[in-house]
Amino acid sequence: MRAFCKRNLLVFFRDRLAIFFSLLSTFIIIGLYVLFLGDVWTSGFSEFGNMREVMDNWIMAGLLAVTSVTTTMGAFGVMIGDRSQKIMKDLYCSPISRTKLTGGYVLSAFLIGMCLTGVTLVLAQLYIVLYGGSWLSLTALVQVAGIVTLTTFSNTALVFFAVSFISSESAFSTMSTVIGTLIGFVTGIYLPIGSLPDAVQWVVKCFPPSHGAALLRRVMMAEPLERVAIPEEALPAIKETLGVEFYFGEQAMGVWPSLLILLCSGVLFFGLSIWSVNRKKKA
Amino acid sequence: MRHIIEVKNLKKSYKDVRAVKDISFYAEEGKLFAFLGPNGAGKSTTIDIICTFLRADEGEILVDGLVLGQQDDQIRRSIGAVFQDGLLDQLLTVEENLRVRGSLYGLRGEALSKAVAAALELVGLHALAKRPYGKLSGGQRRRCDIARALVHTPKILFLDEPTTGLDPQTRKAVWDTILTLQKERGMTVFLTTHYMEEAADADYVIVIDDGRIAAKGTPAELRENYASDCLLLSVRDREAVSARLAERQVLFTEVGGRLKIKLPDTKSALPLLRLCEDEIDSFEVLSGTMDDAFLGITGKEMRT
Numbered sequence: 001m002r003a004f005c006k007r008n009l010l011v012f013f014r015d016r017l018a019i020f021f022s023l024l025s026t027f028i029i030i031g032l033y034v035l036f037l038g039d040v041w042t043s044g045f046s047e048f049g050n051m052r053e054v055m056d057n058w059i060m061a062g063l064l065a066v067t068s069v070t071t072t073m074g075a076f077g078v079m080i081g082d083r084s085q086k087i088m089k090d091l092y093c094s095p096i097s098r099t100k101l102t103g104g105y106v107l108s109a110f111l112i113g114m115c116l117t118g119v120t121l122v123l124a125q126l127y128i129v130l131y132g133g134s135w136l137s138l139t140a141l142v143q144v145a146g147i148v149t150l151t152t153f154s155n156t157a158l159v160f161f162a163v164s165f166i167s168s169e170s171a172f173s174t175m176s177t178v179i180g181t182l183i184g185f186v187t188g189i190y191l192p193i194g195s196l197p198d199a200v201q202w203v204v205k206c207f208p209p210s211h212g213a214a215l216l217r218r219v220m221m222a223e224p225l226e227r228v229a230i231p232e233e234a235l236p237a238i239k240e241t242l243g244v245e246f247y248f249g250e251q252a253m254g255v256w257p258s259l260l261i262l263l264c265s266g267v268l269f270f271g272l273s274i275w276s277v278n279r280k281k282k283a
Numbered sequence: 284m285r286h287i288i289e290v291k292n293l294k295k296s297y298k299d300v301r302a303v304k305d306i307s308f309y310a311e312e313g314k315l316f317a318f319l320g321p322n323g324a325g326k327s328t329t330i331d332i333i334c335t336f337l338r339a340d341e342g343e344i345l346v347d348g349l350v351l352g353q354q355d356d357q358i359r360r361s362i363g364a365v366f367q368d369g370l371l372d373q374l375l376t377v378e379e380n381l382r383v384r385g386s387l388y389g390l391r392g393e394a395l396s397k398a399v400a401a402a403l404e405l406v407g408l409h410a411l412a413k414r415p416y417g418k419l420s421g422g423q424r425r426r427c428d429i430a431r432a433l434v435h436t437p438k439i440l441f442l443d444e445p446t447t448g449l450d451p452q453t454r455k456a457v458w459d460t461i462l463t464l465q466k467e468r469g470m471t472v473f474l475t476t477h478y479m480e481e482a483a484d485a486d487y488v489i490v491i492d493d494g495r496i497a498a499k500g501t502p503a504e505l506r507e508n509y510a511s512d513c514l515l516l517s518v519r520d521r522e523a524v525s526a527r528l529a530e531r532q533v534l535f536t537e538v539g540g541r542l543k544i545k546l547p548d549t550k551s552a553l554p555l556l557r558l559c560e561d562e563i564d565s566f567e568v569l570s571g572t573m574d575d576a577f578l579g580i581t582g583k584e585m586r587t
Contacts, residue, residue: 003383003386003387004386004387006383006386007372007383007386010372010375010379010383011372011374011375014374014375015374085370086366086368086370087370087371087372089331089336089366089370090364090366090370090371090384090431091387092335092336093334093335093336093359093362093364094359094384094387094388095356095357095359095360095387095388095389096387097356
C-alpha cells in the first residue's frame with residue numbers, strides 16, 4: 001500500500017494543473033480578501049481600533065479549512081483518472097488487494113491535503129506578518145497543526161464518500177467546481193456567519209469543515225484579539241458574528257463538541273464510503 | 284508438453300449480452316498461442332477473465348496449475364498483461380512507471396532497479412527511460428506496455444491486440460519483440476489479434492466467433508482444412524476452355540474476366556494446365572492463406 005500511495009503522490013504532484021485547480025478556491029479567497037473583503041471587514045469593526053491583524057487571522061483560519069477540503073478533493077482526481085482511463089484494470093491485475101488500492105488512494109489524499117494545507121499555512125503566516133501582524137506562538141502552531149490534521153481527516157472521509165459515486169472525469173470536475181464555489185459560503189468565509197440568515201447559519205453549523213474553521217479561528221485569533229480594545233461585554237457577540245464560537249440557541253458550543261464533530265463525521269463518512277464502495281463491487 | 288493454461292466450459296454474460304458462450308481450450312507451455320476473431324467475438328473478455336480482471340459466470344480455469352478465483356494473487360504474479368489501450372501513467376517517465384508497477388509485485392530497492400533495467404533491455408527502450416510515457420510514439424508506448432508486463436518476469440505473457448493501431452513498420456518491430464520473447468526466453472505468449480499474418484506465425488490458433496470456438500489448430504492445419512488453393516486462368520477462347528473443363532466436371536467461376544478453379548492442392552493445377560495449355564494467356568496458382576481460412580471458418584468478412 002505504501003508503494004501505491006507513493007505512486008499516487010507522484011502522479012498528483014507531477015500534474016501542475018491539478019495542483020493549481022485544487023488550490024483555485026484558495027487563490028480566489030485570497031484574491032477577494034486582498035482586493036476588497038479585507039478592507040470591508042476591517043473598517044466594519046473600526047470602532048475597536050485596528051482590526052487588521054484580527055481579520056487577517058480570521059480569513060487565514062477559514063482559508064486553511066477550505067484548502068483542506070479542496071486539496072483532498074483534488075487528490076482524489078488521481079483515483080477518478082484511474083477509473084476513467086481504465087488504469088484500474090492494470091492495477092486490478094496486479095497482486096495488490098482492492099482494499100489496499102482504496103487505502104492507497106485515501107492515504108495519499110490525506111497526505112496531499114496535509115501537505116498543501118501546510119504550505120498554505122506558511123504562506124498565510126507570511127501574509128499576516130507582511131501586513132504588520134505577528135507569528136503564531138509555538139503552542140498555537142502545534143494546536144493549528146493538530147486541528148488541521150483532524151479537519152483533513154474528516155474532509156478526506158467526506159470527499160471520499162462524495163467521489164465514491166463518481167467515475168467520469170467530467171462529473172468529477174463539475175463536482176469540484178460546485179464544491180469549490182460553495183465552500184467559501186458554507187464555511188462562512190465570504191460572509192461571516194453572523195451576517196447570514198438563520199436557516200443558512202444552520203447549514204454552516206452542520207457542515208463539519210466549518211467546525212475546523214471555527215477551531216482554527218479560535219486558536220489563530222486569540223492573541224490578536226487581546227491586542228485590540230474590544231470591551232469585554234462585546235466580545236462574545238463579535239465571536240459569534242465571525243464564527244469563532246458557534247451558538248445553539250443561547251448555548252456556546254465550546255471546543256470539545258467541535259472536535260468531536262470532526263472526529264465522528266470522519267469515522268461516519270469512512271464507514272459510509274466503505275459501504276458505498278462495496279455496494280458497487282457486488283453489482 | 285505441459286498445459287500452462289486450461290479453460291473448461293467458460294461462460295460470461297454482460298447483462299443480456301452473452302459474450303462468451305461455453306468455450307474450452309488449453310495452451311501449451313512455451314508456445315505462441317493466438318486467439319483470432321472479429322471485433323466483439325469475445326477475445327478480450329476471455330483474456331480479461333484469465334487475467335483475473337473479470338469474473339467468469341461459469342467454468343473452470345487453471346493458470347500454471349493455479350485455480351482461478353481461488354489463487355488469484357499467485358496467478359497475478361505469474362502472468363503479465365498488455366491491454367488494448369496503454370494503461371500507464373502519462374505524466375510519469377518510462378522508468379518511473381516501471382518502478383511503480385514493479386513495486387506492486389513487492390519488488391524493492393536493488394531488485395526493483397535490476398528488474399526495471401532488464402525489462403527495458405528486453406524491449407529496447409533504454410534510451411527513452413527518462414521520457415514521460417505520454418510523450419512516446421505509439422510503437423514506443425506499446426513496447427513500454429510490454430516492458431511493464433515483463434517487469435516481474437512472468438511465465439505467461441498476455442497481449443490483447445498488441446499491434447492494433449500501429450503503422451506497418453512499428454507493427455513489425457513490436458511483433459519481432461514478441462517473437463523474440465517467446466523463441467529465446469521460452470515464455471508462453473497468449474495473444475489476441477485480428478491480423479491473419481500474425482496468427483500465421485503462431486504455434487496454435489483458436490478462431491473465436493460470436494462467443495464460440497469456430498475452429499482450432501496449427502496455422503497449417505487451418506489453412507489445409509478451411510482454405511482452398513486455386514488456379515486463375517486468363518484464356519483466349521473462353522468458350523472452348525469452359526467446354527473442356529465441363530467435360531472433365533471441373534467447377535469454375537469467373538472472377539474479373541479470369542476463370543477461377545478451386546483445387547484440393549496446388550499440384551492438381553498441373554493436369555488442368557496441360558489440358559488447356561494452348562488456350563492460356565497467363566495463369567496463377569494461389570495457395571490458401573489464413574485470410575481464406577478465416578473466411579472459410581466464419582463465413583464472413585472481417586468485421587471492423
